[in-house]
Amino acid sequence: MYTINDIARMAGYRQPRKITKPFRFTHNLTKKVVRDLKIVTETLPIEVSGTAYITPSASFDERFDVDVDQVIYKGMDVSELLDFAGAMEEIEEAAVAAVSEMFNGEKLSA
Secondary structure (H helix, E strand, O other): OOOHHHHHHHOOOOOOOOEEEEEEEEEEEEEEEEEOOEEEEEEEEEEEEEEEEEOOOOOHHHOEEEEEEEEEEOOEEOHHHHHHHOOHHHHHHHHHHHHHHHHOOOOOOO
């Protein structure tokens, strides 16, 4: 009995090559609050680090994927708190944008 992978291999299909690279960048989380009857924007600088998965042969929209390992604020990992508060999606989007900027022009090799 053949598996789907066996059939794909016999047909000549190969998985696109993925490159794994660590990343680290600083991002500013922003939030609008009311203070003294005025709307102001508060900013929290955070440091985001993790692993980027790059598929050079993929279209630009599908080329970069990330796993965020840590979100550091004032020396503490706050990733679980941000995940609970629903802010991790914004951080993951920022991570994909940062990774695409970091590695887009680079000659990528496994």
